[in-house]
């Protein structure tokens with residue numbers, strides 16, 4: 001499907017689609033659905049020192065690691081970015097992302113604004129940032145509570161960070177309000193397609209348009 005609208009070429013470099021939001025706005029849910037239909041998109045699986053929630057699988061949702069291992073990875077340069085977020089440490093393993101991008105696969109990130117800033121500094125040309133806003137504070141609190149994955153204290157703490165978190169919206173290329181889930185999903189797919197169609201992301205264009213020259217007598 002994707003191949004039919006992009007010019008055929010072998011040198012496409014993947015892009016980094018980075019989603020950030022206040023906690024509970026919907027990044028994880030949107031990522032899961034996006035990945036179901038986008039077969040040229042891979043999820044970046046982060047490392048974290050946060051304990052696993054019920055149902056979270058090591059290596060699928062996160063790599064759950066100890067502080068010492070986190071320090072080692074950070075010092076060894078094995079993390080593309082890392083940050084303290086809501087009392088725990090989170091980071092993006094470098095190798096898997098670089099491998100995917102060099103193979104022409106796009107990579108999806110669910111990371112906070114600090115991580116997004118670091119990726120932008122390291123690889124501005126490859127990064128497309130999307131900031132996701134909830135419809136309002138009350139709905140955000142409701143989502144965090146009904147997700148029923150965190151204690152009341154954790155939910156309350158994350159809610160204290162909302163007003164600071166949202167100040168970062170202007171650092172992103174796109175901003176969407178995740179009110180209607182299906183509409184948000186459609187918007188994300190549109191962003192991804194538009195970014196893939198950008199001229200600079202289709203290095204095979206010059207060669208492709210040569211095909212349309214007048215045949216030489």
Ligand SMILES: Nc1ncnc2c1ncn2[C@@H]1O[C@H](COP(=O)(O)OP(=O)(O)OP(=O)(O)O)[C@@H](O)[C@H]1O
Pocket residue numbers: 021022023024025026027028029030143144146147178179180181182184
């Ligand atoms: N558009 C929506 N309408 C109603 N509920 C939603 C919508 N989007 C997501 N949710 C629900 O909100 C809750 C939080 O969503 P999710 O876990 O995806 O947020 P998140 O941004 O990944 O949070 P975190 O930053 O803490 O990882 C989930 O229960 C999810 O089903």
Ligand SMILES: Nc1nc2c(ncn2[C@@H]2O[C@H](COP(=O)(O)O)[C@@H](O)[C@H]2O)c(=O)[nH]1
Pocket residue numbers: 020021022023027046047050081082083085086090091092110111112113114115116
């Ligand atoms: N800077 C990074 N932030 C990350 C990474 N992985 C996840 N996150 C962000 O942490 C919070 C909390 O996540 P939760 O799973 O504990 O609810 C959320 O905003 C994520 O986007 C990462 O590798 N780097």
